[in-house]
Amino acid sequence: MNAELGQLALILGLLLAFAQFVFPIIGAWRGNSTFMAMGRSAAYGQFVFVSFAFVILTYAFIAQDFSVSYVAYNSNSQLPMLYRFSAVWGAHEGSLLLWVFILNIWTVTVTAVSSRKGSVLPPEFSARVTAVLGLISFGFMLFVIFTSNPFDRFLPSPLEGADLNPLLQDPGLIIHPPMLYMGYVGFAVAFAFAIAALLGGRIDREWVRWTRPWTLLAWSFLTFGIALGSWWAYYELGWGGWWFWDPVENASFMPWLAGTALLHAQSVTEKRGAFIGWTLLLSISAFSLSLLGTFLVRSGVITSVHAFASDPTRGVFILAYLGVVIGGSLALYAFRAPKMITGGGFAWFSRESLILINNLLLTVAVGMVLLGTLYPIIADAFGMGKISVGPPYFGSLFIMLMAPLMMIIPLGAYSRWKQDQIGRVASQLILPLVISAVVAALAAWMLSTGNLRTLTGVFAGCWLITGSLSYAIQRIRRQKRNSLPRSEFAMILAHMGVGVFVIGVSMVETTSTEKHIPMGPGDTFTVAAYEFEFKGTEHVEGPNFSAERGTFMVSKNGKHVTALFPEKRRYRKGQVMTEAALDPGFTRDLYVSLGDPLDNINQRWAVRIYEKPFIRWIWLGTLMMTFGGLIAMSDRRYRMTARAKEKTRLMAEKTSASEVTA
Amino acid sequence: MKRLLPLIIFILLALLLGFGLKNADQKSLIPSPLIDKPAPEFNLPLVGKPDEFVSKADLLGTSYLLNVWASWCVACRQEHAFINEISRSGLIPVYGLNLKDETADATGWLRQFGNPYAINMADRDGRVSIDFGVYGAPETFIIDAQGRVRYKHVGVVDQHILEQEIKPIVATLNAEQANAK
Numbered sequence: 001m002n003a004e005l006g007q008l009a010l011i012l013g014l015l016l017a018f019a020q021f022v023f024p025i026i027g028a029w030r031g032n033s034t035f036m037a038m039g040r041s042a043a044y045g046q047f048v049f050v051s052f053a054f055v056i057l058t059y060a061f062i063a064q065d066f067s068v069s070y071v072a073y074n075s076n077s078q079l080p081m082l083y084r085f086s087a088v089w090g091a092h093e094g095s096l097l098l099w100v101f102i103l104n105i106w107t108v109t110v111t112a113v114s115s116r117k118g119s120v121l122p123p124e125f126s127a128r129v130t131a132v133l134g135l136i137s138f139g140f141m142l143f144v145i146f147t148s149n150p151f152d153r154f155l156p157s158p159l160e161g162a163d164l165n166p167l168l169q170d171p172g173l174i175i176h177p178p179m180l181y182m183g184y185v186g187f188a189v190a191f192a193f194a195i196a197a198l199l200g201g202r203i204d205r206e207w208v209r210w211t212r213p214w215t216l217l218a219w220s221f222l223t224f225g226i227a228l229g230s231w232w233a234y235y236e237l238g239w240g241g242w243w244f245w246d247p248v249e250n251a252s253f254m255p256w257l258a259g260t261a262l263l264h265a266q267s268v269t270e271k272r273g274a275f276i277g278w279t280l281l282l283s284i285s286a287f288s289l290s291l292l293g294t295f296l297v298r299s300g301v302i303t304s305v306h307a308f309a310s311d312p313t314r315g316v317f318i319l320a321y322l323g324v325v326i327g328g329s330l331a332l333y334a335f336r337a338p339k340m341i342t343g344g345g346f347a348w349f350s351r352e353s354l355i356l357i358n359n360l361l362l363t364v365a366v367g368m369v370l371l372g373t374l375y376p377i378i379a380d381a382f383g384m385g386k387i388s389v390g391p392p393y394f395g396s397l398f399i400m401l402m403a404p405l406m407m408i409i410p411l412g413a414y415s416r417w418k419q420d421q422i423g424r425v426a427s428q429l430i431l432p433l434v435i436s437a438v439v440a441a442l443a444a445w446m447l448s449t450g451n452l453r454t455l456t457g458v459f460a461g462c463w464l465i466t467g468s469l470s471y472a473i474q475r476i477r478r479q480k481r482n483s484l485p486r487s488e489f490a491m492i493l494a495h496m497g498v499g500v501f502v503i504g505v506s507m508v509e510t511t512s513t514e515k516h517i518p519m520g521p522g523d524t525f526t527v528a529a530y531e532f533e534f535k536g537t538e539h540v541e542g543p544n545f546s547a548e549r550g551t552f553m554v555s556k557n558g559k560h561v562t563a564l565f566p567e568k569r570r571y572r573k574g575q576v577m578t579e580a581a582l583d584p585g586f587t588r589d590l591y592v593s594l595g596d597p598l599d600n601i602n603q604r605w606a607v608r609i610y611e612k613p614f615i616r617w618i619w620l621g622t623l624m625m626t627f628g629g630l631i632a633m634s635d636r637r638y639r640m641t642a643r644a645k646e647k648t649r650l651m652a653e654k655t656s657a658s659e660v661t662a
Numbered sequence: 663m664k665r666l667l668p669l670i671i672f673i674l675l676a677l678l679l680g681f682g683l684k685n686a687d688q689k690s691l692i693p694s695p696l697i698d699k700p701a702p703e704f705n706l707p708l709v710g711k712p713d714e715f716v717s718k719a720d721l722l723g724t725s726y727l728l729n730v731w732a733s734w735c736v737a738c739r740q741e742h743a744f745i746n747e748i749s750r751s752g753l754i755p756v757y758g759l760n761l762k763d764e765t766a767d768a769t770g771w772l773r774q775f776g777n778p779y780a781i782n783m784a785d786r787d788g789r790v791s792i793d794f795g796v797y798g799a800p801e802t803f804i805i806d807a808q809g810r811v812r813y814k815h816v817g818v819v820d821q822h823i824l825e826q827e828i829k830p831i832v833a834t835l836n837a838e839q840a841n842a843k
Binding site for chain 2: 154158162277281284285288292295315316319322323326327330331333334335337374377378381572
């Protein structure tokens with residue numbers, strides 16, 4: 001009975017999504033405020049029904065209702081309670097429901113914020129935003145109901161379910177998908193603001209101010225979500241990698257790159273009124289790439305997904321949906337985007353020109369990742385056989401594109417809008433440049449390496465950190481106050497995060513030690529000055545698996561460091577999982593995983609031992625970027641009400657007038 | 663023109679994706695390299711009767727359907743009604759290949775859902791399944807009287823597969839058989 005209620009709630013949600021599209025769009029067109037208000041009510045109503053459906057599915061997992069097909073396939077009676085929650089989005093149908101649910105969270109938040117008292121948004125504008133979000137939701141719910149219904153029954157009901165994919169039975173996977181979806185579904189808001197602006201024809205600095213905090217919030221979630229996914233892959237997949245350029249990862253990375261470009265384009269539009277075309281196009285692109293990613297992951301086009309999972313009808317549906325949403329919005333852009341370059345011009349060296357380079361590099365990077373991801377289809381289309389490009393393509397091209405970007409980031413913070421002298425900016429950055437060179441030289445000496453990639457990476461990372469820091473110090477001195485405006489602080493933090501990230505990546509990629517060796521009880525092996533002693537394995541029973549657990553005693557120069565317990569687990573359905581054991585540290589991780597048993601008599605195992613220097617910096621850096629985004633979003637200027645806004649507008653007009661005369 | 667560029671890029675992309683989708687359609691019909699080749703050799707004990715062995719040679723002379731199944735496989739439950747139906751209808755002898763299963767689980771499962779298999783072999787370590795190129799249960803093969811693999815289906819057998827694929831193949835095999843006599 002419950003599943004039918006969930007189904008009913010979804011259908012009602014679908015109808016309300018349609019109402020949420022139709023009424024406000026007509027209302028905004030005819031200036032009918034009743035119709036516009038109906039859009040808001042429909043949005044709230046839809047949220048209630050979708051949440052209800054989501055709760056029902058969650059309940060079906062908790063109560064182990066195997067008569068629901070989705071539950072039967074992705075759960076079983078031994079599944080620990082915690083994973084019954086995450087199993088809700090453990091496979092296709094449920095993760096789409098999560099997608100719709102999160103879109104609804106964004107929609108009601110935006111609707112509530114933009115219709116509250118004192119909001120600066122014109123009612124027609126927010127009605128159009130609501131309508132666009134309604135249309136997006138409508139299409140997705142159609143998709144869920146007709147091709148991927150999570151409430152389908154499985155009758156007669158099986159006594160026992162299959163199991164949740166053991167890879168997903170991990171705490172990291174409980175929060176990774178919701179965070180990631182909050183990110184790329186969140187770009188729907190920036191998208192809706194762009195479409196509403198194109199429909200209404202009003203695109204100015206004010207508009208950017210409305211959309212920017214939402215973009216920042218979505219971007220922060222996405223950054224955090226991607227970092228979580230990478231962290232999970234690192235400790236769960238058992239081979240110590242942190243990024244694989246796999247289509248699923250690329251699907252989330254492309255919107256991130258476009259979103260990053262968008263944030264920077266927005267800052268130009270907000271401050272100078274220029275780059276409006278870029279801002280609009282990137283707003284559309286960031287979300288379009290999210291949808292494209294969904295298509296790639298769900299349709300079975302790229303990965304030769306297992307026969308049960310891939311479903312061409314789903315692919316056709318999403319492709320049609322992409323055609324309507326992306327094709328429609330790009331057509332709208334082509335015909336409605338402002339024809340003239342508004343806002344002031346800028347000199348060849350200025351903050352605008354540096355951000356333009358940033359936008360170009362990031363856009364090319366999106367194109368490169370897209371090309372690499374789609375390469376198998378392209379090759380197939382032109383009869384070149386079935387090939388896919390691997391990490392070598394992505395890795396080398398991406399570094400080449402990002403290296404110039406790393407170099408100009410500190411310049412960007414220092415440079416002035418409109419016009420600046422490269423000599424003036426460079427002279428301020430001599431100290432960071434010298435410090436970075438010294439650190440790189442020190443690294444070369446301490447690691448006794450001449451590896452160009454390591455040293456360039458360390459240099460670039462230091463350059464980003466010290467360059468941003470010196471800007472912060474200078475800025476504080478100049479204004480004779482011990483604080484920075486939030487948006488400045490956010491920028492500095494995020495740019496330093498990039499530096500920390502770059503150091504982490506270049507150290508891990510070039511100076512890791514990885515050993516694959518057979519070991520029996522009592523054997524010792526030394527990796528990067530750490531001595532690993534294998535004590536042997538014992539059999540342990542988990543809630544829904546049994547495992548062999550190895551014990552490794554780790555010491556350095558005769559002193560005990562830690563004990564590590566990697567596991568080889570066998571789950572109910574027979575899947576074998578490697579649970580690596582690791583000892584995290586600020587400057588290095590130690591990582592041990594059990595491969596396969598080599599022979600039963602001597603209990604020898606194929607063992608992998610890794611030493612990964614500075615790998616934590618990768619996630620530390622991404623966390624800094626995440627917080628940067630959140631802090632920037634909380635800047636005062638985005639929270640102003642109508643009256644305060646009027647005051648600043650007048651002031652801004654005065655200053656821009658004086659700029660023109662100057 | 664410049665503003666149309668993103669739209670044009672997208673349209674090209676959509677065409678490409680459409681092409682990829684058309685191919686994905688065919689991708690799910692993974693052709694087995696074994697089609698029209700002799701089936702791999704096997705000699706396996708029967709489920710529940712570990713002393714009785716059946717080999718490929720024992721089964722020559724009639725064509726049969728070989729269904730790879732397991733008690734741990736949920737999708738197998740879904741198709742089981744059709745396997746039962748094929749067996750009952752006498753369309754073609756139905757044999758089972760029980761993949762990586764415990765005997766007690768397998769026999770219990772058959773008691774619960776019905777046993778369509780005239781001969782049911784136990785592939786405890788999955789060796790023979792590997793030889794057959796099985797990469798998951800359920801999979802269904804049709805093997806002719808000369809011991810050649812004539813058909814392979816990955817995934818659940820349903821009404822559509824039964825009517826559109828299995829029945830025509832069986833008809834062809836019967837015709838061949840009649841001609842040979």
